Amino acid sequence: MKIKVMKFGGTSVAKPEARMTSAMRVISAKEQGYSPVVVVSAIGRKGAPYATDTLLNLLREIDPNVEPDPRELDMMIACGEIMSAVIFAHTLKTLGHPAQAFRGGQAGIRTDGVYGNARIVGINPISLLRSIEQDKIPVVCGFQGVFVLNEGDPGGELTTLGRGGSDTTGAAIGAALQADAVEIYTDVDGVKTADPDAVKEAPTLRKVTYDEVAEIAHLGAKVVHPRAAEIAMNYGIPLWVKSTFTDDEGTEIVTRETFPGRRVTGVTHTGKLVYLQFDLIHAAEGDRAMLESRIYETMAKYGISLFMLNLSPSSTGFAVPRSQYPIVEGVLDGLVIPLSGEEKRVYLVQIGSKPSRVVETQASLLSSLGEVCRIPTLLTEGCTMVSLVGHEYMQQPGVFLDVLSTLVGGQVTVLQTSDSDYSLSCLVPEADTNRAVKLLHDRFKLAEVS
Amino acid sequence: MLINGSAETEFEKRRGVSRVEVRHGFAQVHISRIPNDVMTERLRILDLVAKAGISIDFLKLTPSGMSFLIPEPTAHQMDLVLEPCGDHFTVREERSIVLVYAVNIRDEEGLIAGMVHTAIANGIRVDHIGDMHDRMLMVVKKSEAEKLATLIKDTLTVPEVVS
Numbered sequence: 001m002k003i004k005v006m007k008f009g010g011t012s013v014a015k016p017e018a019r020m021t022s023a024m025r026v027i028s029a030k031e032q033g034y035s036p037v038v039v040v041s042a043i044g045r046k047g048a049p050y051a052t053d054t055l056l057n058l059l060r061e062i063d064p065n066v067e068p069d070p071r072e073l074d075m076m077i078a079c080g081e082i083m084s085a086v087i088f089a090h091t092l093k094t095l096g097h098p099a100q101a102f103r104g105g106q107a108g109i110r111t112d113g114v115y116g117n118a119r120i121v122g123i124n125p126i127s128l129l130r131s132i133e134q135d136k137i138p139v140v141c142g143f144q145g146v147f148v149l150n151e152g153d154p155g156g157e158l159t160t161l162g163r164g165g166s167d168t169t170g171a172a173i174g175a176a177l178q179a180d181a182v183e184i185y186t187d188v189d190g191v192k193t194a195d196p197d198a199v200k201e202a203p204t205l206r207k208v209t210y211d212e213v214a215e216i217a218h219l220g221a222k223v224v225h226p227r228a229a230e231i232a233m234n235y236g237i238p239l240w241v242k243s244t245f246t247d248d249e250g251t252e253i254v255t256r257e258t259f260p261g262r263r264v265t266g267v268t269h270t271g272k273l274v275y276l277q278f279d280l281i282h283a284a285e286g287d288r289a290m291l292e293s294r295i296y297e298t299m300a301k302y303g304i305s306l307f308m309l310n311l312s313p314s315s316t317g318f319a320v321p322r323s324q325y326p327i328v329e330g331v332l333d334g335l336v337i338p339l340s341g342e343e344k345r346v347y348l349v350q351i352g353s354k355p356s357r358v359v360e361t362q363a364s365l366l367s368s369l370g371e372v373c374r375i376p377t378l379l380t381e382g383c384t385m386v387s388l389v390g391h392e393y394m395q396q397p398g399v400f401l402d403v404l405s406t407l408v409g410g411q412v413t414v415l416q417t418s419d420s421d422y423s424l425s426c427l428v429p430e431a432d433t434n435r436a437v438k439l440l441h442d443r444f445k446l447a448e449v450s
Numbered sequence: 451m452l453i454n455g456s457a458e459t460e461f462e463k464r465r466g467v468s469r470v471e472v473r474h475g476f477a478q479v480h481i482s483r484i485p486n487d488v489m490t491e492r493l494r495i496l497d498l499v500a501k502a503g504i505s506i507d508f509l510k511l512t513p514s515g516m517s518f519l520i521p522e523p524t525a526h527q528m529d530l531v532l533e534p535c536g537d538h539f540t541v542r543e544e545r546s547i548v549l550v551y552a553v554n555i556r557d558e559e560g561l562i563a564g565m566v567h568t569a570i571a572n573g574i575r576v577d578h579i580g581d582m583h584d585r586m587l588m589v590v591k592k593s594e595a596e597k598l599a600t601l602i603k604d605t606l607t608v609p610e611v612v613s
Contacts, residue, residue, distance in 0.1 A: 112465075114465070117557065119461075119462040119463075119465055120461040120462050121461065121462070122461065123461065162557060163557055168462075172461050172462075175461065176461075214583040214584070215582060215583050217583065218556060218582065218583030226553075226554055226583045226584070227462060227553070227554050230462075230463075230553060230554075230584070231461055231462065289570050289573065289575070292566075292570050293567055293570040293571045296563045296564075296566040296567035296570060297563075297567040297571070299560065299563035299567075300560040300561075300563035300564035300567050301560070302560065303559035303560040304559065304560060304563060305556060305559050305560075305562070306562045306563050306566075309562070309566065309579040309581075310510050310511075310512075310579075311566075311576050311577065311578065311579060312510065312512050312517065314512075315512070315513070395505055396505060397499070397500045397502075397503050397504055397505045397506070398496075398500030400496055400506060400509050400518075401493065401496040401497055401499075401500045404489075404492070404493060404496065405493050408489055408493065414489070414511070415511075416510070416511055417509045417510065417511060418510075418580055418581075419507060419508060419509060419580055420580045420581060420582040420585075420587060421582065422582060423582070
């Protein structure tokens with residue numbers, strides 16, 4: 001039995017014509033002798049009637065001040081994939097190919113108990129195999145599974161897998177079924193050297209390693225999710241990214257043993273960041289560690305994602321997603337940090353050059369206690385992280401010089417940098433995003449990469 | 451193989467820290483008090499370093515300069531390269547990188563902040579930080595690297611979640 005798992009993203013199942021094109025790809029695989037197993041995302045992207053965001057809003061609109069329970073949120077957003085799977089299965093049936101829709105739990109996907117960001121702990125694919133044996137095409141809801149607390153409990157709790165969940169479902173089912181291939185279908189030809197919105201001529205990479213694709217996704221490109229890449233890599237399942245709408249051969253994700261990689265793989269960007277730089281130069285030297293500790297403790301407590309961390313003896317800084325900035329502002333602006341010591345100093349965090357009402361109120365209340373030391377915090381809104389991804393190049397002398405001089409020479413302000421074994425990132429003003437991506441793409445001749 | 455395959459398979463690594471590794475052999479360079487046109491001066495210094503054939507990591511921009519990491523054996527060379535910068539630079543040897551592996555680290559909200567907090571709250575000065583899709587890299591003094599590795603293993607390896 002040659003099994004091929006074919007995962008279709010939101011745009012591939014959004015409209016009847018797109019679903020028909022996707023269905024014909026499944027039928028074509030069957031005619032080539034494969035037993036196809038389909039995984040589908042919810043119908044359409046943000047704003048579409050049955051897209052995940054739309055379903056979430058149905059709950060949130062009831063009263064924006066009352067956050068829905070995570071359990072109920074999961075049940076609600078899982079509806080998008082259920083509808084999509086049923087419609088896709090019926091589309092196949094109308095084309096003369098019997099198919100069966102499966103919820104994540106019915107497909108045997110078991111997860112841990114974290115609503116909204118569950119991880120797959122195991123898959124029992126028996127129901128999918130029975131379906132294949134009966135010459136049916138299983139169509140599985142992506143992005144969901146069930147959590148069973150105690151063996152024998154009825155049903156199990158529905159959970160969703162978080163970001164990239166449908167890719168993860170596709171790769172995990174491929175691993176469970178020991179598939180010949182997992183194909184991720186989307187609306188682009190494969191993994192590109194840059195976002196085509198920024199660089200129209202960005203070519204499609206024919207091969208890319210699991211590590212590279214995971215890093216590209218980590219740094220903002222909307223390709224295969226790192227979780228899916230890791231599962232496919234660990235189980236040795238060939239993974240492809242292809243377009244539903246063209247006959248381009250797509251991108252094959254391979255191991256480093258079979259493909260040594262290239263000097264520079266691509267340029268990515270992840271937008272909508274806010275950068276905060278806490279000035280500790282006026283804090284007593286012995287207090288700085290405690291102040292930093294309190295700031296990071298607060299960020300951890302509120303589950304804030306940090307980018308571009310920067311620690312120096314006189315300051316500390318990081319970028320946060322704009323979507324999380326209201327939480328950050330709410331907990332840090334006006335934060336009072338009393339330090340016990342002989343002098344009993346009190347510190348007050350002030351975000352931005354002008355004190356907010358909260359800061360003014362806190363300062364007024366604290367004035368009777370003696371000196372209040374401000375921690376001025378420089379706020380830079382509207383930032384983007386632009387990253388050069390590659391493995392071979394990052395260890396060479398001069399790479400930072402190349403990247404910085406290219407951006408500075410192109411009149412792009414670089415606010416901060418960050419790097420790892422696979423990438424070099426620069427924080428730049430959001431308005432310069434496309435220009436920064438294009439400058440780096442041209443400098444490293446990525447249009448010539450294949 | 452398959453049809454009777456009711457056996458379940460472990461798929462994803464558990465959330466949280468899965469492994470901690472320490473790499474030794476680095477030195478940290480700080481350049482400060484650049485008076486004017488800081489970015490031009492940074493580029494000039496990076497050019498000198500590149501021409502000397504020295505590979506750098508963990509470049510961070512500071513308001514009046516920058517800092518970065520170099521392989522420890524090249525530390526003595528750096529003194530010569532940066533001599534034209536006057537006395538506004540320091541090279542601190544005996545630095546190590548603590549690599550903390552946690553799959554899909556960016557989606558585990560608060561985990562990165564939690565690691566930094568763990569280090570600082572325990573008196574460990576973190577000089578630099580970087581991250582990848584599956585790991586975080588923290589530069590600390592060699593003498594504190596093993597302590598930090600143990601602390602993170604002990605405090606941030608998250609047990610299986612049960613609702």
